[in-house]
Amino acid sequence: MAKSPNHGTVAKPAKPARAMSVADVRAFLTALATANPDPRSELSYTDPFTLLVAVVLSAQTTDAAVNKATPALFAVAPTPAKMAALGADGVARYIRGIGLWQAKARNVAELARLLVERHGGAVPNDRAALEALPGVGRKTASVVLNVAFGAATMAVDTHIFRLGNRTGIAPGKTPRAVEDKLVARIPPEMLRPAHHWLILHGRYCCKARAPECWRCVGAAWCRYPHKALAPPAARPPKRARETST
Numbered sequence: 005m006a007k008s009p010n011h012g013t014v015a016k017p018a019k020p021a022r023a024m025s026v027a028d029v030r031a032f033l034t035a036l037a038t039a040n041p042d043p044r045s046e047l048s049y050t051d052p053f054t055l056l057v058a059v060v061l062s063a064q065t066t067d068a069a070v071n072k073a074t075p076a077l078f079a080v081a082p083t084p085a086k087m088a089a090l091g092a093d094g095v096a097r098y099i100r101g102i103g104l105w106q107a108k109a110r111n112v113a114e115l116a117r118l119l120v121e122r123h124g125g126a127v128p129n130d131r132a133a134l135e136a137l138p139g140v141g142r143k144t145a146s147v148v149l150n151v152a153f154g155a156a157t158m159a160v161d162t163h164i165f166r167l168g169n170r171t172g173i174a175p176g177k178t179p180r181a182v183e184d185k186l187v188a189r190i191p192p193e194m195l196r197p198a199h200h201w202l203i204l205h206g207r208y209c210c211k212a213r214a215p216e217c218w219r220c221v222g223a224a225w226c227r228y229p230h231k232a233l234a235p236p237a238a239r240p241p242k243r244a245r246e247t248s249t
């Protein structure tokens with residue numbers, strides 16, 4: 005582990021670990037599953053449409069920031085027809101606390117209009133149709149197909165990309181390469197919940213800057229060569245630092 009002048013121990017840069025065996029992939033995921041048997045999205049939504057909008061809004065921002073904005077937005081525009089009628093300027097009024105809010109407001113208003121025009125106001129259970137909507141790429145479509153329609157998809161976000169390479173579960177140079185390896189290596193019956201297990205593990209334990217390996221339930225199978233086996237030592241109180249030489 006490297007030392008940071010301000011934050012103690014930090015993770016070594018992501019150099020792909022050796023790939024885990026398929027048996028170890030199963031064991032690693034079983035450990036995550038045992039710790040979190042019913043994993044769920046942390047975005048607030050009530051149906052496929054509000055899920056789709058929440059996922060579009062969550063690009064490059066936190067779920068918490070999205071969840072702050074969406075209750076008021078969904079109260080006035082809970083359907084594609086009402087969201088389209090609100091228009092980009094109307095949507096923008098509710099999402100100004102979210103990164104990239106101007107582009108996202110335009111995308112949400114337009115995707116709502118297209119859902120009405122092309123799909124009778126329903127969210128399509130179809131990757132190509134989803135990816136044809138503004139603001140919807142492969143990752144967003146995968147989340148909607150997984151969470152709203154129960155498909156065994158793997159949406160590779162920043163956390164899953166990091167875990168794929170750091171742990172050896174699915175090393176790959178691009179998100180698509182990691183996705184393809186995960187789909188090939190994860191037992192089919194584990195694929196759908198694995199999306200959530202991996203995201204939540206990356207968000208709360210296998211963090212980008214400082215993975216908390218000492219409390220990781222998957223450490224026995226993880227191939228990261230620089231595991232932090234104990235928490236960083238507490239910094240001495242300010243007075244002690246000032247008086248020590």
Ligand code: SF4
Nearest residue numbers: 210215217220226228
């Ligand atoms: S042992 Fe450390 S690097 Fe490996 S998965 Fe757990 S937290 Fe991440």
